[in-house]
Amino acid sequence: MKFLAITLIVHAPDPVTGVQKPTYDRFQEVLDNAVLAEALGFDGFGVGERHERPFISSSPPVVLSHVAALTSKIRLFTAVTTLSLLDPVRAFEDYATLDHLSRGRLELIIGKGNGTAQRELFHVTPEDQWERNAESYELFRQLWRNDTVTANPQFRPALHEAEVWPRPLQRPIRVWHGSATSRESVDLAARYGDPLFSANVTNPIEPYAELVRYYRERWVHYGHDPAEAIVGAGTAGYYSTRKSQDAIDAYRPVFEGQLAFQKKLGMTPVFATLEDYIERSSALIGSPQQVIEKVHRYHEQFGHSVLHLHADAGGLTEDQHRGALELFQSDIAPVLRREIPDPPWGSAIGDLAAAPSAPAHHPQPATV
Numbered sequence: 213m214k215f216l217a218i219t220l221i222v223h224a225p226d227p228v229t230g231v232q233k234p235t236y237d238r239f240q241e242v243l244d245n246a247v248l249a250e251a252l253g254f255d256g257f258g259v260g261e262r263h264e265r266p267f268i269s270s271s272p273p274v275v276l277s278h279v280a281a282l283t284s285k286i287r288l289f290t291a292v293t294t295l296s297l298l299d300p301v302r303a304f305e306d307y308a309t310l311d312h313l314s315r316g317r318l319e320l321i322i323g324k325g326n327g328t329a330q331r332e333l334f335h336v337t338p339e340d341q342w343e344r345n346a347e348s349y350e351l352f353r354q355l356w357r358n359d360t361v362t363a364n365p366q367f368r369p370a371l372h373e374a375e376v377w378p379r380p381l382q383r384p385i386r387v388w389h390g391s392a393t394s395r396e397s398v399d400l401a402a403r404y405g406d407p408l409f410s411a412n413v414t415n416p417i418e419p420y421a422e423l424v425r426y427y428r429e430r431w432v433h434y435g436h437d438p439a440e441a442i443v444g445a446g447t448a449g450y451y452s453t454r455k456s457q458d459a460i461d462a463y464r465p466v467f468e469g470q471l472a473f474q475k476k477l478g479m480t481p482v483f484a485t486l487e488d489y490i491e492r493s494s495a496l497i498g499s500p501q502q503v504i505e506k507v508h509r510y511h512e513q514f515g516h517s518v519l520h521l522h523a524d525a526g527g528l529t530e531d532q533h534r535g536a537l538e539l540f541q542s543d544i545a546p547v548l549r550r551e552i553p554d555p556p557w558g559s560a561i562g563d564l565a566a567a568p569s570a571p572a573h574h575p576q577p578a579t580v
Contacts, residue, residue, distance in 0.1 A: 213552040215545055217249040217523035217537075218291045218446070220260035221269035227469025227527040235268060239275070245523040246279040248534065250286040252541045257523065258289035258321070263297065263330035273306040280314035287317045291409075291520075292390035294325030296345035297334040299368055300352040301376055308356070308380040316381045321409050322349055323390030323397055340367075342396040349387075349400065357384055386557075388444065391423050398423050402430035407442035407555070410514065415482055416492045420445070421513040428515075442555045444518035445510060449495035451528060451536050452544065456499040460486070463497050466527035496521075500543040507548055517555045519548075 219242055225232040233241070246257045257279060259272040269275070276288045288310070295303065311318045324345040331337065336344060344367050351368075354361045355376050364370045389401035392411040401408045408427045412420045424443055431441045451466075453459040467486045474481050483489035489497075494510065496503040507519065521540070525533035 213545075213548045214255040214518045214554060215540075215548075216256040216258050216289060216444075216518065216520040217245065217254045218258035218260070218289065218520045219245065219269070219523040220262060220267055220291070221275070222266055222524070222526075223268045224266040224473065227473055228465045238268065241524070242275065243278060243282060246286070247282050248537070249523060250283045252537055253545070254286060254541075255518075256287040256289050256319070257283070258291035258520065260291045261294050261325065262327065263294070263325075263333055264327045265329070273310050276318070277310055277313050280310065280317065285317075287319055288314050289319050289388075290321055292321045292323035292325065294330070295322050295348035295352065296324035296341045297330060297336055298348060300348040301355065301368070301371075301374075303348070304352055304355040304376055305378075307385075308376075308378050311380045311382055311385065312378060318382070319386050319388065321388040321390045322352075323392075326392070342394070343367075345397070346400055353384075353387070353404070356380055391420075391427070393419070393423075395423065395426055398427045399430050402427055402436070402441075403434050405431075405434070405436050405440070407444065409444040409518070410446065410516070412446045412494045412510075412514075413448045417494070417510060417513055424514050424516075440556055442518075442557070443514050443516040444520065445514050445516040446494065446520050447496055447522070448489070448493045449497065449526070450503075450521045450540070451497050451532070452500055452503050452539050453536070454499065454539075456502055459498050460490070462528070462532060469527055500539060500547075503540075503544050504547050508551070511552055517553055 221238065221242055223232070223235065223238050242259070249257045259275045259279070260267070260269045261272045263270050272290050272293065276290070280288060293303065307318065307320065324341045331341065347365050347367055351361070351363055351365055354363065359379065360373045360375055361371050362373055386407070388407045388409045389397050390409050390411060391397050391401070392414075398408060408424065410420045410424055427443070428438065428441050432438055449463075451459050451463045453462065464486050467489060471481055483493055489495055496506055510516070528536070
């Protein structure tokens with residue numbers, strides 16, 4: 213099993229202290245967490261893309277470029293690239309550039325994105341968002357693979373033998389499809405034989421498990437080998453200590469602060485108590501053994517081989533956050549790596565923890 217640390221770069225008051233960091237400090241915290249994730253042995257670090265409050269993750273290529281300069285081995289993920297909102301040509305230029313700056317460590321998780329405010333900002337409607345997402349991905353995919361592209365898309369001007377530069381380092385790049393609530397993204401992933409990443413954050417396991425099952429059904433429908441279907445999954449939260457009750461006691465004010473913030477935004481909480489949150493959500497709260505057992509319970513439903521944790525403290529103190537991540541890598545990750553297989557792809561790009569080996573002046577891209 214592989215492990216990612218992911219941030220959506222929420223910029224809101226701390227759920228426990230109520231203090232909101234300046235924007236500069238919040239970005240520095242993201243960079244520090246990326247360096248920490250590499251030092252602790254995480255396989256990947258991901259940055260989300262949102263274009264609405266309370267997120268400041270509107271420019272993941274810029275953030276990940278800085279992360280690339282500060283790290284050398286950890287793979288870099290988007291989580292997710294909102295292709296329904298973007299010009300795929302411009303998105304290609306950004307990510308092809310980042311692919312070189314990171315020496316081939318880039319992977320994309322794409323999706324239509326969520327939120328009314330960002331749809332309105334980019335003049336995307338609920339009726340056309342899925343068509344935009346599919347069209348943008350199909351064009352993005354062509355641009356990545358072909359030196360010239362001719363296309364007549366619906367949502368952007370036509371291209372005629374267009375050359376778009378720079379040409380990327382990885383040919384092709386691995387693209388995951390983020391899945392939260394709808395079958396459209398699942399079907400798109402299966403159609404192209406791409407891996408799926410289940411959000412698995414907001415609700416209990418059932419709706420996510422149903423979408424994963426649908427993905428595997430569509431995968432076979434499109435003629436792919438069932439053994440090659442790859443699934444990743446998120447987690448709603450993580451905090452572990454040697455003793456279960458210590459973890460629960462420490463996390464309680466974090467949960468209560470998050471609950472209050474949801475109610476302030478007019479949201480109806482899915483999990484009204486910490487006990488319900490620990491029992492029915494994907495949150496990993498408790499002793500290392502309890503965390504391991506819960507990941508296995510989810511794996512029985514998803515069959516996933518990649519798991520993400522939140523890179524941010526999110527209301528924990530810095531010492532608590534770092535201590536929990538260190539415990540994950542010392543006591544939890546080794547067991548899960550041993551008991552749950554890695555994704556079934558070749559070692560050249562499949563070793564998420566390793567940057568590609570390349571000569572100084574002529575780097576060779578990883579291949580699937």
